Amino acid sequence: MSLLAADLRAFLAAGLKEIRQQRRYPTLFLGQLFWPVILPASWVLMGQAYSGNDPQALAAFANRAGSSNVAVFVFVGYAMYNWLSVLLWGAGTALRQEQLRGTLEAVFVTPASRLVPLFGPGVATLLPMAVVFASNLVALRVFFGIFPPIAAVIQAAIIVVLGIPALYAIGALFAASVLRFGEVAPVVQLIRGMFVLACGITFPLAMLPIWAQVWAKLMPPTYIVDDLRRVLLQGDTIAGVFGDIALVMSLAVLTAFLAIAVFRYLELSARRTGMLGRF
Amino acid sequence: MGEVRAALAIARKDVRGFSRYRIAVASTVFTPLYQFIIPAFLFGAAFAVNGRAAGLATTLGTDDLPGFIFFGGLIGGLIGMAFWGVAFSLRMEMDTGTLEPTWLTPTHHETLVIGRALGSLFWFAISQVALFAFGVWVLGLRLRLEMLLALPAVLCAIFAMVGIAYLLAGIVLLIREANFFVDTANFLFGMLSGTAFPVTFLPGVLKPIAFALPTTYAIDILRVQALGARPLFDPALEYLVLIGLTLVSYPLGRWVFGRAEETMRRRGMLAQY
Numbered sequence: 192m193s194l195l196a197a198d199l200r201a202f203l204a205a206g207l208k209e210i211r212q213q214r215r216y217p218t219l220f221l222g223q224l225f226w227p228v229i230l231p232a233s234w235v236l237m238g239q240a241y242s243g244n245d246p247q248a249l250a251a252f253a254n255r256a257g258s259s260n261v262a263v264f265v266f267v268g269y270a271m272y273n274w275l276s277v278l279l280w281g282a283g284t285a286l287r288q289e290q291l292r293g294t295l296e297a298v299f300v301t302p303a304s305r306l307v308p309l310f311g312p313g314v315a316t317l318l319p320m321a322v323v324f325a326s327n328l329v330a331l332r333v334f335f336g337i338f339p340p341i342a343a344v345i346q347a348a349i350i351v352v353l354g355i356p357a358l359y360a361i362g363a364l365f366a367a368s369v370l371r372f373g374e375v376a377p378v379v380q381l382i383r384g385m386f387v388l389a390c391g392i393t394f395p396l397a398m399l400p401i402w403a404q405v406w407a408k409l410m411p412p413t414y415i416v417d418d419l420r421r422v423l424l425q426g427d428t429i430a431g432v433f434g435d436i437a438l439v440m441s442l443a444v445l446t447a448f449l450a451i452a453v454f455r456y457l458e459l460s461a462r463r464t465g466m467l468g469r470f
Numbered sequence: 471m472g473e474v475r476a477a478l479a480i481a482r483k484d485v486r487g488f489s490r491y492r493i494a495v496a497s498t499v500f501t502p503l504y505q506f507i508i509p510a511f512l513f514g515a516a517f518a519v520n521g522r523a524a525g526l527a528t529t530l531g532t533d534d535l536p537g538f539i540f541f542g543g544l545i546g547g548l549i550g551m552a553f554w555g556v557a558f559s560l561r562m563e564m565d566t567g568t569l570e571p572t573w574l575t576p577t578h579h580e581t582l583v584i585g586r587a588l589g590s591l592f593w594f595a596i597s598q599v600a601l602f603a604f605g606v607w608v609l610g611l612r613l614r615l616e617m618l619l620a621l622p623a624v625l626c627a628i629f630a631m632v633g634i635a636y637l638l639a640g641i642v643l644l645i646r647e648a649n650f651f652v653d654t655a656n657f658l659f660g661m662l663s664g665t666a667f668p669v670t671f672l673p674g675v676l677k678p679i680a681f682a683l684p685t686t687y688a689i690d691i692l693r694v695q696a697l698g699a700r701p702l703f704d705p706a707l708e709y710l711v712l713i714g715l716t717l718v719s720y721p722l723g724r725w726v727f728g729r730a731e732e733t734m735r736r737r738g739m740l741a742q743y
Contacts, residue, residue, distance in 0.1 A: 218650065225654055233661050237510065240667040241517045241535075243528030248517040255516045377493040384504030394512040 201303035205311025209285065213315060223277070223319050227326040231269035232334055234393060235262045256395040258424035262335045266327050267419045268392040271412050273323040274358060275386050277316050279379045282362035285312035287375050299458075309367060309454050313359045324351065339423045346422045346429050350415060350436065357411035357439045360446035367454035391416055411439045411446075476577040480585025484559070485592050498597040502543060503604065510539050510666065511609055530668060530693070531700030536611040540602060541696055545627060545689045546665035547594055547601075552631040553656035555590025556583055557638035561648050570740055579731055580724060583639050587632050617696035623712060627688035630716040636723030640730030644739075664689050669702070684715035 213219060238261035242248045253259035286308060289295040298308050332338045339347075365382060369375050387393065389403060390412040396404055407413045414435040421427035429436075489495060514535045517525045527533040560582075563569040572582065605611030638655070642648040662669070662676060663685035672680055680686050687708045693699040701708065734740050 218647075221650060222653075229654075229657065229661075233666060234513070236671045237513065237667045238517075240529045240671055241514045241523065241525050243525035245517075245519075245525045245528050247519045248523075248525030248528075251519050252517050377497045380497060380501055380505075384501070387509060388504055393509040395516050398512040398516055 197302075198304045198307060201301075201307045202311050203314075205307050206314025209281075209312045209315030210318065213318070220319070220322060223273075223322045224326050226276075227269065227273045227323045228330040228334075230272070231266045231327070232330060234265045234269070235335065238262075238265060252395075255397045257420065260337075260424055262331065262337055263339065263424055264420060265393065266331050267423060268416055270324055270327045270419070271390065271416045272383075272387060272392050273327075274320050275383055275412065277319045277323060278313075278358055278362040279365055279383055281316045281319065282313040282359070283365040283379065284369065284375050286366045287369050290370065305454065305458065306451065309363050309450065310359070312366070313362050316359075316362065317355070343423050343426070347419050349429055350418050350422060350432065353436050354411065354415040354439055357415070357443035357446065360443045360450060361411065364446055364450035364453065367450050367457060370457050386410065386412055389413070409442075411442045414439045473578055473581045476575075477581050477585040477588060480582060481588035481592065484586060484589030488589075488593065495593075498593055499600045499604075502547070502597070502601060506546075506666075507539055507543060507601065507605070507609075511536060514539070530697075532693075532697045534612065534697045536605055536609045537697040538693065538699070540605045540611055541617075541692045542665040542689055543601065544598060544624075545663060545685050545692065546660045547598055548624075548627055548631050549660050549663065549665070549685060550656055551587070551590040551594045552635040553638060553652050553659070555593070556586045556632075556635035557642045558648060558652045559586050559590075560639050560642050561646070561652075564646065573740060580636070580727065583636055583727065584632070587635055591628070614696060616698075617692070620692040620695035623688045623691035623695075623709065626712050626716045627685055630684035630688075630712075630719045633716070633720035633723035636727040637719075640723075640727040643730045643734055646739075659683070659685070662686070682715070684712055684719060687712040687715070 238252075242252065242261065249259045249261075252261065256264055258264060286295065289298060289308065295308075299305075328338070328344070338344075369378055389399070389407045390396075390410055391399075391407065392412075396407060396413065396417070399407065418427075418432040418435050421432055422429070514523060514526065517523065518535075519525075523533040523535040526535055526538060530538065532538070560569065563572060573579065602611065602613070606613065638652070642652070645651060660666070662672065662680045663683050664680065665685075669677065669680040669686055686702075690699075690702050691705060691708055691712070694701045694705055703711075
């Protein structure tokens with residue numbers, strides 16, 4: 192068997208292991224059903240309170256957000272929020288979990304490529320991610336009586352699929368970086384909070400100061416959220432957002448290389464200092 | 471007197487223990503800021519017409535957006551204190567294996583809850599001062615002297631939340647794996663109390679639950695006094711209901727806690743987790 196084929200098998204095995212572990216703790220899926228429904232629903236009610244059904248207030252919102260449909264605007268933003276949560280708490284902390292369980296050293300002495308433990312756990316985020324998106328759509332339909340046109344939903348699904356590599360790379364970069372920290376939970380909260388503030392998840396990007404808007408343009412989730420809203424709310428098409436998608440994919444490649452570089456650096460440093468098993 | 475000393479000692483121990491985790495201490499201020507306050511402020515400001523929250527004025531009778539968010543957040547912090555600072559901390563004692571030795575001390579077990587509530591109140595006060603300072607400095611929050619008139623309502627809410635903390639502590643002791651329960655129940659309790667939006671926007675089936683929560687009235691009285699918002703009911707009636715619910719929630723919480731403890735003793739569950 193060639194080296195590449197062997198690494199591919201190891202990659203699939205790493206993903207399968209994570210999925211198997213998720214299956215052992217089915218209560219974890221309760222959160223993936225609850226939060227994608229309740230969180231955005233509460234923000235839609237906040238939107239109703241802030242607008243007071245005042246036509247001028249709704250027009251002001253539409254001017255800044257590109258649509259007066261607050262419910263879909265919020266639900267799309269929260270789909271990204273929940274995707275980031277699944278990613279950062281799952282794949283993002285996978286290496287750290289291995290370190291805590293004392294299995295990271297054992298993984299490192301296998302002949303598999305180092306890219307396997309770095310990128311393998313990301314496979315397991317695909318299932319919860321699908322659950323999150325499905326819960327979002329069902330909640331939008333059941334609680335607010337809204338279901339976007341099928342053609343728009345299909346195009347939105349394509350944007351999500353094309354956005355997966357970028358989010359995957361962010362998860363890997365985070366996973367490699369947090370190996371340095373003793374306590375991961377506050378770092379996850381901080382990074383997720385940064386995305387919430389910068390990527391237009393709960394409010395229109397136009398509300399941010401210019402310097403923050405420039406910063407937001409460096410983050411792939413900003414484009415994914417904006418493209419989803421354009422397709423679902425403004426009747427735009429995949430062709431119309433193609434430039435953004437190409438940019439997201441380029442950022443994905445850059446982020447993945449950065450993740451590999453950080454991981455390599457930490458591995459080298461660990462070899463010199465013997466800190467791999469310490470935490 | 472001995473019980474008061476024990477409660478203060480527990481509070482001191484909790485404060486000292488938590489202060490060792492600097493990032494966790496900082497996150498008591500930063501987490502509400504980036505998870506709720508700033509996003510809610512920018513979301514609300516997106517509806518502003520000529521710099522004025524006209525929609526909120528239609529809904530509530532006041533266009534003070536920062537005030538609406540911060541005073542809701544104040545009671546939201548109090549709710550979080552009862553859920554995480556008191557009830558969930560018992561789970562932490564289970565995890566660290568110190569619940570059994572603590573239970574064997576001659577201190578009343580009810581005092582353990584009071585001590586934790588005092589420790590949590592300390593962090594609650596510090597985080598609220600920092601958050602309000604940020605609000606005044608960055609978001610243009612205006613504090614009016616009339617808000618002090620709502621102080622009795624906030625004190626009532628604190629007593630009521632101690633009662634609810636007893637109730638929750640009893641549930642946590644019984645279900646043990648309480649993370650999901652505490653997280654979701656805390657969020658729902660806050661939303662049903664009107665921390666983020668007026669309870670009049672809740673679906674009809676949830677409104678009776680909202681009106682049975684003491685925090686609903688505390689938030690409303692606070693917003694009426696501090697912002698001049700339109701009240702849900704006559705404020706005098708709201709005070710009366712708030713006092714009534716506080717008087718009910720405290721003994722109810724103590725009773726549930728006592729029953730939970732009795733069940734634990736019978737089943738020998740104290741060391742299990």
